[in-house]
Amino acid sequence: MSRAPLALLAAGFRRYSTYRQATFAGIFTNSVFGFLRCYLLLSVAQETGSVAGYSGSQLVTYVWLGQGMLATVNSWTPLDLAERVRTGDVVADLLRPIDPLWTYLWTDLGRACFAVLTRLAVPLGVGAFAFGLYVPDDPLVYPVLLLSLVLAVVTGFACRYLIGLTAFWLLDIRGLNMVWVFFSGFASGLYFPLAVLPEWLSTLLWVATPFPVLMQSSIDIAVERGGLGHGLLVLAGQAAWALLLLWACRVVQRRGVRRLVVQGG
Numbered sequence: 001m002s003r004a005p006l007a008l009l010a011a012g013f014r015r016y017s018t019y020r021q022a023t024f025a026g027i028f029t030n031s032v033f034g035f036l037r038c039y040l041l042l043s044v045a046q047e048t049g050s051v052a053g054y055s056g057s058q059l060v061t062y063v064w065l066g067q068g069m070l071a072t073v074n075s076w077t078p079l080d081l082a083e084r085v086r087t088g089d090v091v092a093d094l095l096r097p098i099d100p101l102w103t104y105l106w107t108d109l110g111r112a113c114f115a116v117l118t119r120l121a122v123p124l125g126v127g128a129f130a131f132g133l134y135v136p137d138d139p140l141v142y143p144v145l146l147l148s149l150v151l152a153v154v155t156g157f158a159c160r161y162l163i164g165l166t167a168f169w170l171l172d173i174r175g176l177n178m179v180w181v182f183f184s185g186f187a188s189g190l191y192f193p194l195a196v197l198p199e200w201l202s203t204l205l206w207v208a209t210p211f212p213v214l215m216q217s218s219i220d221i222a223v224e225r226g227g228l229g230h231g232l233l234v235l236a237g238q239a240a241w242a243l244l245l246l247w248a249c250r251v252v253q254r255r256g257v258r259r260l261v262v263q264g265g
Contacts, residue, residue, distance in 0.1 A: 012110020064127030189216030
């Protein structure tokens with residue numbers, strides 16, 4: 001790896017490590033909602049035996065890993081790309097020797113590294129202490145899960161970058177971002193396991209959209225849903241979506257630059 005990506009990754013890590021109060025507040029909030037969600041799902045599982053095929057310990061991991069991934073993937077927070085397009089500051093980004101796509105990507109990976117150490121690790125520790133997490137039987141699950149988390153972050157970034165690029169045409173992307181926030185929560189497995197949906201809808205989301213890649217894929221790998229073989233298939237799907245969306249970012253960015261109009265500055 002060259003020095004530039006490492007420097008950008010470190011810069012992203014340092015930038016978000018300075019927001020200490022926001023980090024503590026986020027950990028506390030995610031932990032509180034983790035308890036609420038966990039008790040709700042466990043109460044349902046106590047009556048029915050399971051929820052969409054998830055046992056009690058798997059549901060605990062589903063909740064607490066999801067609470068940690070919420071900040072790690074960070075799919076709800078838009079990039080500042082749209083604002084830089086609106087003000088015309090993106091021109092300076094385009095003149096730099098590194099493509100803005102890779103600058104934003106490596107910086108976001110640095111942010112995700114900090115989030116893993118704080119916003120992911122602490123809620124998982126709380127869940128393990130208060131309830132007990134599901135422990136995979138196959139040790140190969142752990143490296144597969146780590147790679148899955150990386151692909152989830154990259155896919156979430158690519159989706160947010162694409163939304164930011166629409167500012168070249170829309171200038172104001174707040175409406176589009178609200179639509180993205182709704183669907184990325186509903187269809188990613190944040191609110192409930194996607195297996196509770198009708199089979200046709202769940203299959204459609206898995207096959208035709210990147211939403212499950214953001215959260216549900218990594219959770220299913222962590223709880224060994226379908227075994228390691230199924231987990232590797234899910235991982236391959238994540239890799240395909242990450243590559244496809246990064247390619248789409250390059251294509252849309254080139255077309256956006258062609259019609260760039262500097263708005264002041």
